Amino acid sequence: MKERGKIWMNGRLVPFKDAKVHVLTHALHYSTAVFEGIRCYKTATGPAIFRLSEHVDRLFKSAKIYSMKIPFSKKEISEGIIKTVQASGLKECYIRPIAYYSYGVLGLTPTPNKIDVAIACWEWNTGESSAGKTQGARCKISSWLRIDSRSQPMQAKAASNYANAALARVEALKDGYDEAIMLNYHGKISEGSAENIFMINKGQITTPPLDAGILDGITRDSVIRLARAEEIAVTERDIDRGEIYVADEVFMTGTAAEVKSVTEVDNVAIGDGKVGPVTLKMQKVFYQASRGMDDRFSDWLVPI
Ligand SMILES: Cc1ncc(COP(=O)(O)O)c(C=O)c1O
Known part of the structure; x- marks a missing residue:
């Protein structure tokens, strides 16, 4: 993966290499994360994100099913996605928002941990x-x-x-x-x-x-x-x-x-x-x- 632009973490754009999580993050051990895969495409009038609101809605639905309260509104997440793409300078990319139970209490029960949200994007080459x-x-x-x-x-x-x-x-x-x-x-x-x-x-x-x-x-x-x-x-x-x-x-x-x-x-x-x-x-x-x-x-x- 080419490190390009920034990663949005809990409302702040941070350099790609600094977007880190603790090794005892709950989601890393128990898969307590929900995420999205979104595409931004090059169009004649500039880059555009495909079906953004549907993806953001699905992220919130996924979170609800797992009793995760995302500490941002849909509008804030949508704006975060747009800002992340803008910061990358890419005309076309794959976008990955993820919400996950974070670091704090490591046992099966996820709910004592706070929910962190990150948004990254990268150049998409068809690969797999x-x-x-x-x-x-x-x-x-x-x-x-x-x-x-x-x-x-x-x-x-x-x-x-x-x-x-x-x-x-x-x-x-x-x-x-x-x-x-x-x-x-x-x-x-x-x-x-x-x-x-x-x-x-x-x-x-x-x-x-x-x-x-x-x-x-x-x-x-x-x-x-x-x-x-x-x-x-x-x-x-x-x-x-x-x-x-x-x-x-x-x-x-x-x-x-x-x-x-x-x-x-x-x-x-x-x-x-x-x-x-x-x-x-x-x-x-x-x-x-x-x-x-x-x-x-x-x-x-x-x-x-
Ligand atoms: C299991 C599964 N089914 C279907 C899809 C296709 O969903 P979408 O078109 O929203 O990417 C995906 C891709 O995210 C998937 O992971």
């Missing part, structure tokens, strides 16, 4: 999410089941959800795949390790519903809205593992991944094994909307 952008990603159905909301609230974007996701991701990479697809406790398709999933049949899109134990992805919501605006039907329903193998097309969505095509699952070619026309269309319309090239969705972008 490059597969699926220009050629299709090869995915593996993970042997790890996606944790279920009976065990952990999956609507929260909580650090604790990502141990399960990391196991799936690492297993897929070790087995020579690009990404994992996880089943839920009912054996239905849930999501990737950091993406929502969609399949296409006869030009129509299907995606698992939120009660499949998935994150309420902001890119998922954007793609559903874009598809409907393009008069492509979208249905939310449970998807069986077998349906994925015989789908015409499969793609995944996420802030990092954007719209990434999947052309192989468990060594089975999806459709003809090439990136399909609906995926290409959704990649194009998402690109245009996120880069300020689609007036219908200009309110998704906050100029900085």
